[in-house]
Amino acid sequence: MGLLEDKVVVVTGAGGGIGRGIALLLASEGASVVVNDLGASVHGEGASASAAGKVVDEIRAAGGNAVANGDSVASWESAQRIIGQALDTYGRIDGVVNNAGILRDRFFFKMDPDEWRAVIDVHLNGTFYMSRAAAPHLRAQQSGAYVHMTSTSGLIGGMGQANYAAAKMGIAGLSRSISIDMAQARVRSNCIAPFAFSRMIGAIPVKDEAQAARVETLKKMDPAMVAPLAVYLLTDAAADVTGQVFAVRANEIFLMSQSRPLRSVHRPEGWTPQSVADHAIPALRANFYGPDMSKDVFSWDPI
Numbered sequence: 001m002g003l004l005e006d007k008v009v010v011v012t013g014a015g016g017g018i019g020r021g022i023a024l025l026l027a028s029e030g031a032s033v034v035v036n037d038l039g040a041s042v043h044g045e046g047a048s049a050s051a052a053g054k055v056v057d058e059i060r061a062a063g064g065n066a067v068a069n070g071d072s073v074a075s076w077e078s079a080q081r082i083i084g085q086a087l088d089t090y091g092r093i094d095g096v097v098n099n100a101g102i103l104r105d106r107f108f109f110k111m112d113p114d115e116w117r118a119v120i121d122v123h124l125n126g127t128f129y130m131s132r133a134a135a136p137h138l139r140a141q142q143s144g145a146y147v148h149m150t151s152t153s154g155l156i157g158g159m160g161q162a163n164y165a166a167a168k169m170g171i172a173g174l175s176r177s178i179s180i181d182m183a184q185a186r187v188r189s190n191c192i193a194p195f196a197f198s199r200m201i202g203a204i205p206v207k208d209e210a211q212a213a214r215v216e217t218l219k220k221m222d223p224a225m226v227a228p229l230a231v232y233l234l235t236d237a238a239a240d241v242t243g244q245v246f247a248v249r250a251n252e253i254f255l256m257s258q259s260r261p262l263r264s265v266h267r268p269e270g271w272t273p274q275s276v277a278d279h280a281i282p283a284l285r286a287n288f289y290g291p292d293m294s295k296d297v298f299s300w301d302p303i
């Protein structure tokens with residue numbers, strides 16, 4: 001018996017990379033899977049139905065249940081169609097994995113509004129549309145789970161990724177909010193910041209030697225290594241796990257949820273701009289965010 005027998009899960013952007021790994025593992029644990037993928041380029045151009053179809057063929061060849069969907073997550077109408085396909089084909093929906101994504105990297109001071117909008121549309125708006133389209137069904141059955149892909153680019157920072165970082169940080173906030181609003185309906189929502197060598201990572205321009213070294217490290221990280229945590233979060237075994245942000249880096253799983261102040265300073269007499277400068281900032285500075293933190297996410301150690 002698999003851990004997800006009788007469950008129906010939609011995985012977006014599952015025609016390759018991390019989404020494909022999640023779809024395959026879900027099916028091997030007994031879930032029926034709607035494999036969604038627009039089959040677009042890494043920048044979000046074009047479309048091809050074959051991406052999702054190939055993964056469906058793989059799942060069926062291994063004895064699993066899956067159907068392909070080639071819609072874009074970036075519109076409310078097509079998100080409703082994707083969820084509708086799960087209901088029409090399998091009669092229910094138990095989980096949504098918001099994984100579809102594109103990149104349009106450019107330094108912030110050069111980024112044009114179209115590059116901003118395209119990335120926000122797929123990642124942040126797509127995650128909202130898909131989650132919202134499934135919500136009434138999950139609420140009615142009083143069960144279900146969302147898993148959303150966020151990124152250290154948003155949680156920590158990433159050069160040339162203002163659009164992507166904003167979308168991914170937005171997804172972390174959206175997930176937390178869903179976890180609160182849907183708690184009474186016993187619907188859970190969690191995020192994963194993955195590390196994996198995929199087409200998307202291969203598309204990031206390598207600017208210096210340090211970055212080239214990071215790409216070499218990433219090459220050892222098979223996208224399938226993200227799947228066990230994602231699949232676990234969709235099982236009933238994760239019934240009390242919600243509102244969390246995890247990261248998966250090869251064989252490490254990190255907890256990234258940050259919900260408490262790092263440090264505080266208090267003055268009973270209140271503050272003036274000068275006393276902020278003299279007392280508050282020196283006390284808080286030790287915990288300041290610095291651009292160095294985004295330079296090498298491979299150097300973090302578990303605390």
Ligand code: NAD
Pocket residue numbers: 012013014015016017018019036037038039040041042044051071072073074098099100101102122126149150151152193194195196197198199200201223
């Ligand atoms: P990928 O490019 O292999 O996969 C993304 C998939 O999404 C592609 O197959 C693409 O066709 C599909 N897609 C794009 N736009 C779509 C749309 N509008 N509708 C439906 N499908 C669409 O990249 P990946 O690395 O597997 O990325 C998966 C997720 O993980 C993304 O959300 C990405 O931002 C996130 N992520 C990846 C890494 C990493 O190290 N690979 C790091 C942080 C976050």
